[in-house]
Amino acid sequence: xxxxxxxxxxxxxxxxxQILLFAPVGVTRLGGISGMxxxxxxxxxxxxxxxxxxxxxxxxxxxxxxxxxxGDVEPRVVAFxxxxxVNLARRxxxxxxxxxxxxxxxxxxxxxxxxxxxxxxxxxxxxxGTDLTSDxxxxxxxxxxxxxxxxxxxxxxxxxxxLNDRFPRHTIVGTRDGFFNLNxxxxxxxxxxxxxxxxxxxxxxxxxxxxxxxxxxxQTGALVMCVGAYLDFTAGVVxxxxxxxxxxxxxxxxxxxHEPRRLAGRYLIGNGRFLAEIGGDYLRFxxxx
Numbered sequence: 001x002x003x004x005x006x007x008x009x010x011x012x013x014x015x016x017x018q019i020l021l022f023a024p025v026g027v028t029r030l031g032g033i034s035g036m037x038x039x040x041x042x043x044x045x046x047x048x049x050x051x052x053x054x055x056x057x058x059x060x061x062x063x064x065x066x067x068x069x070x071g072d073v074e075p076r077v078v079a080f081x082x083x084x085x086v087n088l089a090r091r092x093x094x095x096x097x098x099x100x101x102x103x104x105x106x107x108x109x110x111x112x113x114x115x116x117x118x119x120x121x122x123x124x125x126x127x128x129g130t131d132l133t134s135d136x137x138x139x140x141x142x143x144x145x146x147x148x149x150x151x152x153x154x155x156x157x158x159x160x161x162x163l164n165d166r167f168p169r170h171t172i173v174g175t176r177d178g179f180f181n182l183n184x185x186x187x188x189x190x191x192x193x194x195x196x197x198x199x200x201x202x203x204x205x206x207x208x209x210x211x212x213x214x215x216x217x218x219q220t221g222a223l224v225m226c227v228g229a230y231l232d233f234t235a236g237v238v239x240x241x242x243x244x245x246x247x248x249x250x251x252x253x254x255x256x257x258h259e260p261r262r263l264a265g266r267y268l269i270g271n272g273r274f275l276a277e278i279g280g281d282y283l284r285f286x287x288x289x
Contacts, residue, residue, distance in 0.1 A: 040104075043114045044086040044277065045096045048104050053125040056105060056132065057139050063103065064144065064198055064223045076223040077102035077213045080129035083110030083274040084266050088207050090277065095207040098214035102226075105132070109249040110271065114278045118285065126249065130240070133201065133227050137167045144170045147192050147222065150178035150203030151231040158235035173197050178204035185212055189219035197222040203231040 040047045051059065063076045079085075079102040089096050105127040106112065112122045137144070146163070148156040156175035164172055173195040180188055192200060200222045202209045213224040232238040239258065240251070256267045 041115055041119055043081060043106075043111050043118075044281070045089050046081050046086055046099055046104060048081050048106050048111065048115075048123075050123060051105065051125065051127065053127065053132075053135075056125070056127055057135055059103065060136050060223070060225075061139070061141055064140070066223075077210070077217050078223065078225045079104050079210050079213075080107040080127070080132075080226065080228070081105065081111055082108040083114075084270055085206055086111065086114075087270050087274055087277075092207060094211060098207065098210040101214055102210065105129075108252070110274055113275070117278060117282050128251075129226075129228055130230050130233055133225060133230050136199075136225070137163070137170060140170070144198045145173045145196060146170055147173055147195055147197040147200045147220075148175045148203075148231060149188070149192070149200055150176075150209065150227075151235070151237070153177040153179065155235045155237055156203075156231055158237075159231040162234050162236075178202075178208070182212075185216045186219065188212075189216035192220040192222065200224045201227045201230060203227045203229060205229075 040049050042048075049056075060078055063078070066076060077098075079099055081099070081104050085099075085107075089099060106115070106123045107127060107129050109126075112126065116122045137146075148160050148163075150156060151159070154177070156177060160172040160175050163170070174192065174197070176188065176191070197220065200213075200217075200220055202213060202224055203226075204212065205228065206226070209226040209228070213226055217224040229238055233240050242254070252267055252271075256263045
């Protein structure tokens, strides 16, 4: 098993002090990654890893293989960062701390635009959370014991049946909906630990899923992947955008058309806010460079 920790160097030299003071700065340790020295970049206050797709999959496989975290070892958590993530993180220091203890991967065109503007190049791959989660299950080097946590009552059960058919070498060892009080978080983690799961797919929306993983993920003894709407998509409760929309990176627009009341604020107002604040970051950098 892999038991060493890689350092992740931040691109401190490219962003102004004003932004760095707002963001967690230092060395990020990634549990279970052997021989890996990957850089990250700051998008707002969020430190996002820069990975090719195959490297991301290999890294996550190594994290699953890592022994349960104890003591000063970082919890094994994978999260995804899109424009909405950055908007939430700018206004929620607790969310930033949770993300700082996770392997954070880029998801979507918004953060790609931000990286291009701030650093001069795009991310090498779009590591969309829904697609990458399925790829993790497909490419896992060994059969996994998987616990599904999140969504409305009954959705995780339905998703589990689909995943059993889709990935028969893995075992769904338990499911639970995401409707529990925060003071039940420890009990939920303890129940997951009793199943001896290797991997928890937590789909409770941001920032709830990341905060739960940050606070209680260590108790599960498993890698926690924060997967957003993955369980809803898998169960067929929410329909994914067609392939053409995914290829041209307009899945957000199709989701907005299907759920305008729920997503209008996130995408119409939120995307504008994200671009404006990234533009402000860029201007501050230009003034101080």
